[in-house]
Amino acid sequence: MPWCIFPADKGQHMIRISDFTFQYDSGRTPALQNINMTIADGDFVGIIGNSGAGKSTLTYAMNGVIPGFYRGDYYGSVEVNGMDTVETRPEIIASHVGSVFQDIDAQMVASVVEDEILFGLENFGIPHDEIEGRVTEALAACGIEDLRMRHIDTLSGGQRQKVAVASIVALRPRMIVLDEPTGELDPQSSEQIFALLSDINRVYGTTIVIVEQKIALLCAYARKLAVLDHGHLAFFGPVREVLANGRAMESLGIHVPRIVSLHQALSERGWYQGTAPVNMDEAERMAREAMQ
Amino acid sequence: MKSLLVYIPGDTVIHRLNPCTKILLPLLLCIACFLTDAWWFLLGVLVLDIGIGFLAGIPGHTLKLLRGLGKLALFLLVMQVLFIQSGRVLATLPLGILITDHGLQVAVMGVLRLIDITLPLALMIAVTQMSDLANALVYHAHMPYKYAFAITSAIRFIPVFTGDMQMIMEAQTARGVAFDTKSFWKKLRLMIPLCVPLLISSVKKIESAAIAVELRGFSLRTRRSAYRRTSFDGRDLTAILAGLVLIALSVVF
Numbered sequence: 001m002p003w004c005i006f007p008a009d010k011g012q013h014m015i016r017i018s019d020f021t022f023q024y025d026s027g028r029t030p031a032l033q034n035i036n037m038t039i040a041d042g043d044f045v046g047i048i049g050n051s052g053a054g055k056s057t058l059t060y061a062m063n064g065v066i067p068g069f070y071r072g073d074y075y076g077s078v079e080v081n082g083m084d085t086v087e088t089r090p091e092i093i094a095s096h097v098g099s100v101f102q103d104i105d106a107q108m109v110a111s112v113v114e115d116e117i118l119f120g121l122e123n124f125g126i127p128h129d130e131i132e133g134r135v136t137e138a139l140a141a142c143g144i145e146d147l148r149m150r151h152i153d154t155l156s157g158g159q160r161q162k163v164a165v166a167s168i169v170a171l172r173p174r175m176i177v178l179d180e181p182t183g184e185l186d187p188q189s190s191e192q193i194f195a196l197l198s199d200i201n202r203v204y205g206t207t208i209v210i211v212e213q214k215i216a217l218l219c220a221y222a223r224k225l226a227v228l229d230h231g232h233l234a235f236f237g238p239v240r241e242v243l244a245n246g247r248a249m250e251s252l253g254i255h256v257p258r259i260v261s262l263h264q265a266l267s268e269r270g271w272y273q274g275t276a277p278v279n280m281d282e283a284e285r286m287a288r289e290a291m292q
Numbered sequence: 293m294k295s296l297l298v299y300i301p302g303d304t305v306i307h308r309l310n311p312c313t314k315i316l317l318p319l320l321l322c323i324a325c326f327l328t329d330a331w332w333f334l335l336g337v338l339v340l341d342i343g344i345g346f347l348a349g350i351p352g353h354t355l356k357l358l359r360g361l362g363k364l365a366l367f368l369l370v371m372q373v374l375f376i377q378s379g380r381v382l383a384t385l386p387l388g389i390l391i392t393d394h395g396l397q398v399a400v401m402g403v404l405r406l407i408d409i410t411l412p413l414a415l416m417i418a419v420t421q422m423s424d425l426a427n428a429l430v431y432h433a434h435m436p437y438k439y440a441f442a443i444t445s446a447i448r449f450i451p452v453f454t455g456d457m458q459m460i461m462e463a464q465t466a467r468g469v470a471f472d473t474k475s476f477w478k479k480l481r482l483m484i485p486l487c488v489p490l491l492i493s494s495v496k497k498i499e500s501a502a503i504a505v506e507l508r509g510f511s512l513r514t515r516r517s518a519y520r521r522t523s524f525d526g527r528d529l530t531a532i533l534a535g536l537v538l539i540a541l542s543v544v545f
Contacts, residue, residue: 069503094507105452106500109445109508111299115423122517123509131519153298153451167508 014175014207015039015062019076022057022066031057033231035076039224041174042205044198046218046239049228050253055211056102058228059177061085062209064093081174095124098168100178104160113139113147113155117167124171138170141203142196158189162196169200175207176200182214190214194221216257219243220279227254243276259283266290296357297450300418305527306348307419311428313528314420318412320535325408328542331397334404337538341411348419357414358407365403372399422448427518437513445501449494456493460486 016038023030032054039045049055060066061078068090078085081096101107110116117135126134139145142162152160161181168176178197182190198221201208212218219225225242227235229252235242242249246256246264259277263286266272272290277283301307306314325337345354372395379394422444429440461471464486473479 063507065503065507069506090506091509091512094509099504099507101500101504103497103500105455106497107504109441109448109501109505110421110423111448112301112421112423115421118519119423119505120508122519123513125509125512125514125517128519149301151299151301171508 013038013079014041014043014081015209016079017061017076018078020061020078021075022061022072024057024070024072027072030073030231032061032228035061035233037226037233037236039207039209042201042207043224044201044208044222045210045224045226046222047209047211047226047228048213048215048218048254049234052230053228054231055228056179057231058226059099059179059209059211062175063097063099063177064088064090065099068093094173095171096174098171098173098176100161100164100168100176100181102179102181102183104157104164107164108152108160111152113144113150113152113163113166116152116163117170120167120171134170134172138166141169141200142166156189157184158186158192161185161189161193165193165196165200169206172204173206175209178208178210180211180213182212182217190217194218197221215255216259219257219260227252239278240275243278246276259286262286296353296360297414297417297447299421300350300353302349302419304347304349304419306344306415308527309419309531310432310522310524310528311420311425312432312522313524313531314416315425315429317531317535318409318416320532320539321412322409324535324538324542325405327539328545329401330545331401331404333542333545334401334408337408338404338411341408341415344412345415348415350415350418353418354411354415357411361407361410365407368406369399369403372402417447424520424522427520428522430515431518431521432524434515437515437517441505441510449497449501452497453490453494456497457486457490460489460493 017035020032020035021030022032035058047055047058057066060070062080064080064085066072067074067086074086080088080093083093083096085093108116109119114135117138118131121131121134135148136145139148142165144159144162144166147155147159147163152163155163165176165178165181176197182193185193194217197208197210200206208222210218210222219239222239224237225235225239226233227242227249234252235245235249243256243260243263246260249256259280259282262283263272263276266286272286274286274289277286309317321337321341325334328334342354342358345351345357348354373391374389374395376395376398377390377392379392379397381390381392382396383391385391426437426440426444429435429443430437461483464482465471469482471479471482473482
């Protein structure tokens with residue numbers, strides 16, 4: 001039996017966005033303009049950009065919130081696992097794409113962790129004899145088995161975030177979209193959330209799309225990076241390739257990780273010819289080579 | 293500021309009652325309190341309410357609720373005594389304000405009714421998981437899930453909004469607003485303008501919550517979706533019967 005409810009068709013792109021432009025009814029300018037991107041099944045994509053760049057709007061387009069819940073001028077097309085989001089009801093899209101929102105408190109519906117995880121399973125009509133296994137598996141995947149009967153109000157920010165992810169993992173979606181999940185977390189908890197998402201991506205092959213401000217952390221885990229600027233997709237591709245445009249990204253007001261700045265400085269002086277490092281191990285290797 | 297309207301886990305006889313019984317019982321007590329005119333009956337119901345709190349293993353919480361309600365009750369008692377001027381005069385205050393036997397009687401009865409009705413409802417929230425309540429209302433009472441969810445969400449969001457209000461107040465305190473004033477009216481005057489940011493943040497939160505639940509299949513839910521089923525047993529029947537007997541007694545007295 002496949003792990004997810006609706007596995008992606010072989011060779012199918014999980015997300016295909018073509019010439020997508022969207023302007024909210026309340027907006028004066030389009031939140032996103034002429035976006036073209038495809039995300040393969042099983043990919044791990046990070047989205048970065050300044051405030052108002054259209055990051056959240058892009059995630060809304062991917063999980064069906066646009067056009068399902070926000071009205072506006074919609075051009076182009078967004079396909080999720082082969083389904084056009086205009087023609088498909090949001091709850092159907094939701095059975096393929098799990099969403100973790102920025103405001104975790106607003107997302108929580110129950111007072112106890114177990115009930116929070118049960119909510120989605122009950123709604124999607126998962127057979128009752130399968131539910132217990134799903135709850136146990138989701139709690140184990142997120143490393144929070146001990147929190148099962150805990151009251152949500154008594155949990156820390158990091159624990160709540162894990163509960164929110166577990167409640168989505170239990171639904172076994174083909175893809176999980178997260179909007180700044182570590183916004184209110186300390187560095188250690190943020191690292192834990194990323195490690196958890198990386199495990200889910202690796203073990204279950206779940207596609208992960210994550211909006212994040214902590215660029216260094218994102219670069220260490222994501223395989224692809226999308227950079228948004230005033231509603232335009234400025235860069236999109238493998239992390240190393242995008243980071244190679246460090247100067248251009250800085251001109252957009254995006255602070256690239258320090259190891260990338262170091263790489264640029266070394267490359268410009270001709271002391272290092274390799275690609276940009278994405279983690280500390282690679283940065284150390286780069287420094288050693290440059291010193292030799 | 294910790295909200296008093298929270299669920300307190302437990303495994304007492306009160307916790308194990310069917311959630312429908314737990315919401316029906318305060319309703320029956322409410323009817324009984326409105327039908328009676330005997331102060332001692334209302335006092336008896338108050339003792340019963342406190343007894344239920346102790347039986348639920350939450351004596352401290354019950355007394356805290358009682359203390360909170362007591363402050364409101366005292367305020368209402370004073371207001372009613374001062375405003376009801378009919379009846380036999382017991383004392384005369386400055387400015388010609390009379391304290392009458394009728395005023396005292398109405399005030400005491402009103403306050404007792406207020407506590408008798410509110411305390412069981414607050415206790416119900418303390419011993420019932422909101423998701424169980426919603427599921428029981430849908431399954432047993434055939435209530436549409438969206439209404440049951442709205443009721444339970446309203447209760448669940450109380451501590452969330454309390455937290456938001458606390459955060460706004462702390463932000464204002466950091467900017468020099470003195471909320472620690474002893475004057476009730478001054479504090480109220482300082483708090484009223486904060487209702488606007490609280491309202492805005494609450495509306496935003498509710499909008500996010502609505503989208504979040506829709507994306508977790510809210511509209512696909514049916515009457516039989518709930519994983520945990522609750523049933524009625526002898527305890528529930530006894531509790532409901534006791535409530536009905538109280539109504540009968542309230543009619544007699």
